[in-house]
Amino acid sequence: MKCPFCLTDNGCALDDSQTCWCFNVTVPDDMVALIPSQQKGSVCVCLQCIEFYSTDKLGFLKAFSFD
Template identity: 35%
Template sequence: MIDSNATSSLCPVCGKPNDCAYQDAGSNRMCWCFSVTIKAESLRKIPESVRGKACLCRCCAQADPASNE
């Protein structure tokens, strides 16, 4: 996991860009996360200190809960 002081444009689990449309102030596009189902197991991997502050990347959001990512 990455540092809890990570920016909101990075995935709090793997540290890669999360491609959040809402972090791109000039974007008029819908965020990718509105078109996928994110499992509760994936959400539990987010460190509590950054919950609600940083979004998962697509890979971590859709990862097999049994995997380390």
């Protein structure tokens, strides 16, 4: 599965098991709001994008053309 932002493999484990690393990570609500509506609830944001957003929200928004 690909991250909806950077489009790299997000390491989702749901294909192989019933759990995923993302179950233990909080994705900021305002970041979730940026996911295209047709993908909400069916994609995992990668850990690198979550960390980027959490540490440099403005940089993230600019890098992915949300500014």
